[in-house]
Amino acid sequence: MKSRGWNVRLFKREQRSLFGEILDWMLTPLLLLWPVSLALTWLVAQGLANKPFDRALVHNVQALAQQVRVGADLKAQFNLPQPASELLRADETDLVYYQVKGTRGEFLSGERDLPEPPKDEDRGNSYEVRIRDDEMRGMEVRVAYTWIRLDTTGHRPALVQVAETREKRSVLAAEIIKGVMLPQFAILPLAVLLVWLALVRGIKPLSQLEERIRARKSDDLSPLDDKAVPMEVAPLVVSVNALLDRLKDSIATQKRFLADAAHQLKTPLAGLRMQADLAQRSGASEDELKRSLQQIGRASVQATHTVNQLLALARAEGGGASLPLSSAIW
Amino acid sequence: MRILIAEDDQVLADGLLRSLRNAGAAVDHVASGSEADAALMTNNEFDLLILDLGLPKLHGLEVLKRLRARGSTLPVLILTAADSVEERVKGLDYGADDYMAKPFSLQELEARVRALTRRGMGGATSQIKHGPLVYDQAGRVATIDGKMVELSARELGLLEVLLQRAGRLVSKDQLVERLCEWGEEVSNNAIEVYIHRLRKKIEKGPIRIATVRGLGYCLEKIPG
Numbered sequence: 001m002k003s004r005g006w007n008v009r010l011f012k013r014e015q016r017s018l019f020g021e022i023l024d025w026m027l028t029p030l031l032l033l034w035p036v037s038l039a040l041t042w043l044v045a046q047g048l049a050n051k052p053f054d055r056a057l058v059h060n061v062q063a064l065a066q067q068v069r070v071g072a073d074l075k076a077q078f079n080l081p082q083p084a085s086e087l088l089r090a091d092e093t094d095l096v097y098y099q100v101k102g103t104r105g106e107f108l109s110g111e112r113d114l115p116e117p118p119k120d121e122d123r124g125n126s127y128e129v130r131i132r133d134d135e136m137r138g139m140e141v142r143v144a145y146t147w148i149r150l151d152t153t154g155h156r157p158a159l160v161q162v163a164e165t166r167e168k169r170s171v172l173a174a175e176i177i178k179g180v181m182l183p184q185f186a187i188l189p190l191a192v193l194l195v196w197l198a199l200v201r202g203i204k205p206l207s208q209l210e211e212r213i214r215a216r217k218s219d220d221l222s223p224l225d226d227k228a229v230p231m232e233v234a235p236l237v238v239s240v241n242a243l244l245d246r247l248k249d250s251i252a253t254q255k256r257f258l259a260d261a262a263h264q265l266k267t268p269l270a271g272l273r274m275q276a277d278l279a280q281r282s283g284a285s286e287d288e289l290k291r292s293l294q295q296i297g298r299a300s301v302q303a304t305h306t307v308n309q310l311l312a313l314a315r316a317e318g319g320g321a322s323l324p325l326s327s328a329i330w
Numbered sequence: 331m332r333i334l335i336a337e338d339d340q341v342l343a344d345g346l347l348r349s350l351r352n353a354g355a356a357v358d359h360v361a362s363g364s365e366a367d368a369a370l371m372t373n374n375e376f377d378l379l380i381l382d383l384g385l386p387k388l389h390g391l392e393v394l395k396r397l398r399a400r401g402s403t404l405p406v407l408i409l410t411a412a413d414s415v416e417e418r419v420k421g422l423d424y425g426a427d428d429y430m431a432k433p434f435s436l437q438e439l440e441a442r443v444r445a446l447t448r449r450g451m452g453g454a455t456s457q458i459k460h461g462p463l464v465y466d467q468a469g470r471v472a473t474i475d476g477k478m479v480e481l482s483a484r485e486l487g488l489l490e491v492l493l494q495r496a497g498r499l500v501s502k503d504q505l506v507e508r509l510c511e512w513g514e515e516v517s518n519n520a521i522e523v524y525i526h527r528l529r530k531k532i533e534k535g536p537i538r539i540a541t542v543r544g545l546g547y548c549l550e551k552i553p554g
Contacts, residue, residue: 266411267384270432271341277436278345281352288348299341 019199026195034188041180042173049172050131050142053164057144058129060162064098065127068158070150076102076158078109094165097136103154113137114163123147123157140166205230209237221248261310268303272296331355331447331490332375332508336366336393337382337409342432346380349436350443354470354486356511363388370397375507376404377447377494383410383421391424398425405446409434444468451493460496461551462535465489474534484509485528492539492549501546 064080071077078100099110115134124130126149134143142164147157209229223241226234278284279292333350337343338361350357355377360366363385370379370393379397383390394406406428408421413431421429428442444456444467451458456467462475470486472479481489491500491508500508502518510516525547529539536552 263411266432267339267342270409270411270434271339271345273433274342274345274349274436274439278349281349281436291344291348295341295344302341 019203022199023196027192030188030191034184037184038181041177045173045176045180046169048176049169052172053168054131054142054144057131057142057162057164060096060098061129061144061146061160062127064100064162065129065146065148065160068100068148068150068160070152075104075152076108076150076154078102080109091164093167093171095139097141097163099159099161099163101159103150103152103156103158105154105156108158110161111136111163114143114161116159117143117145117161126157134163136163142166142169205233209233221245221251257314264306264310265303268299268306271299272303275299331377331487332511333357333378333380333443334366334369334373334376335359335380336361336363336385336390337380338362338385339382342382345436346439349440353440353443354483354490356487356509356514358511362386363390363393366390366393367396370402370404371400373507374402375504377450377508378443379404379406380443381406381408381426383408383412383417391421394421394424394426405450407442407446441468447494451490452496458493460493460549461537463532463537465493472532474532474537479531481528481531484524485531488524488528489532492547496549497551499542499546499548504546 064078067079067081069077069079097111097114099112099114100108101116102108114136117130117132124147127146129144129146131142131144134141143161144163145159145161147159149157209224213224221244223244224237226237226241229237275292275295279289279296284292331354333355335343335346335350335357337346337359340361343359343361347357347359358369358376360369364387366379366381366385367388370376381390381394385393390408390410394408397404397406406426408426408429409432410417410421410429411432418429427446430439430442448454448456448458448467451465451467452460453465453467458465458467464473464476465471466473472481472486472489487509488505491505502521505521506516506518509521525539525541533539538550538552540548540550542548
């Protein structure tokens with residue numbers, strides 16, 4: 001088999017193997033698809049892992065957003081009641097940060113270094129919570145944020161953000177990936193084995209066919225049963241049967257030719273025998289003997305001529321004669 | 331004895347002609363089926379037909395079929411290269427009396443010819459009896475009461491014809507036909523001479539060659 005680049009060569013044979021080729025062509029794509037599926041799984045797992053924690057994050061933003069009010073000085077004000085504050089900070093695994101900015105972009109509360117949302121992004125409706133991934137203090141964070149339009153002396157809406165590190169999310173994502181991928185390590189070899197067994201079983205009709213053919217007698221040219229083989233092999237069987245048919249005809253023609261040839265030689269042989277018998281009669285005169293010998297010579301020449309013509313015919317027809325011999329020779 | 335051979339192979343025909351002539355028969359030869367058919371239609375004086383099946387122009391079986399269709403009971407011996415049961419059965423059913431497959435031995439052929447012609451002479455074996463006269467078909471020897479009678483070839487031929495039609499009239503013309511091949515000439519006078527000689531040799535005891543003026547001769551046995 002010629003090399004197909006970096007594809008796994010599972011069988012090394014001198015002769016083309018359908019089994020090997022089918023196996024290769026089935027398993028190679030499988031093995032190509034597997035890393036793709038790994039990548040996809042990873043992506044999906046990330047997305048899935050975000051969902052439960054995002055909800056909590058969204059709630060937190062919404063809760064904080066409620067605390068943003070317009071003050072008497074027509075500026076945004078933010079008051080964080082203590083329990084809420086606690087809630088924000090209470091997490092074993094991840095760090096939580098928040099940030100509130102006023103309508104003039106002034107920092108009101110929380111962490112100053114929490115990055116703002118991208119400048120050219122559409123701010124959406126008031127109180128509409130959005131989520132993005134961002135980076136803060138060298139850590140990856142998940143940020144939920146919302147813009148609040150207030151009736152104030154500002155040029156932009158107020159901004160409320162809550163950010164969380166991704167530890168929990170990563171752990172969950174990893175769990176998901178493990179849970180999905182690990183079984184595949186067991187299933188993949190099993191799949192290969194099953195494919196192998198299926199192929200063996202699938203090819204069985206071919207070896208059955210081979211047995212049937214092998215069991216035939218050497219002169220059996222009857223057609224193979226094309227009902228007893230699978231649909232895919234049937235055309236092969238049909239064309240083999242056509243070949244057998246042609247072979248039968250060819251052999252029949254050859255047999256006829258041989259029979260005709262033997263037939264054609266019988267008459268000169270009869271003449272030879274007759275003349276020899278005659279010559280051996282007691283009391284045969286010299287003239288009669290001479291004559292017999294002459295006739296014997298003549299018959300031999302005739303027979304030789306016939307044989308040569310037969311040989312020429314045989315050569316010309318490639319072993320079979322389609323001409324009726326009698327018309328060809330006489 | 332007059333025999334017609336229908337055989338297209340020259341060598342075989344030559345052998346048949348010579349051997350049968352050696353045995354004293356008047357033998358004629360045709361090399362095609364159409365010639366055979368013509369010869370059989372015009373000439374009724376053959377005692378035997380040796381017929382090769384593989385004849386050109388008209389197949390041997392067809393010749394046979396036409397012969398029998400004319401009501402002829404002429405004995406027919408078939409020769410052929412094909413030797414299958416079907417062929418044999420076909421030939422015999424078409425009206426052949428015997429069948430030989432080529433190649434064959436001369437001895438066997440001659441024996442079969444004798445067998446086919448002796449019935450006509452009233453013989454069941456190759457020794458044909460007519461009263462005290464015994465004619466050995468194979469050896470071509472006639473004996474009367476055990477004593478050999480010296481007969482020339484023509485006389486033997488005559489005797490055979492008369493034996494074949496023992497008790498019946500044979501005309502001079504018929505005798506000529508039976509004795510001569512095509513192209514041979516035997517005058518009626520010659521016949522008379524041969525009859526005369528034959529009479530002298532075999533008219534012993536009850537055996538007679540009767541003459542019916544204008545009609546012909548008849549080989550008889552006088553009772554008592």
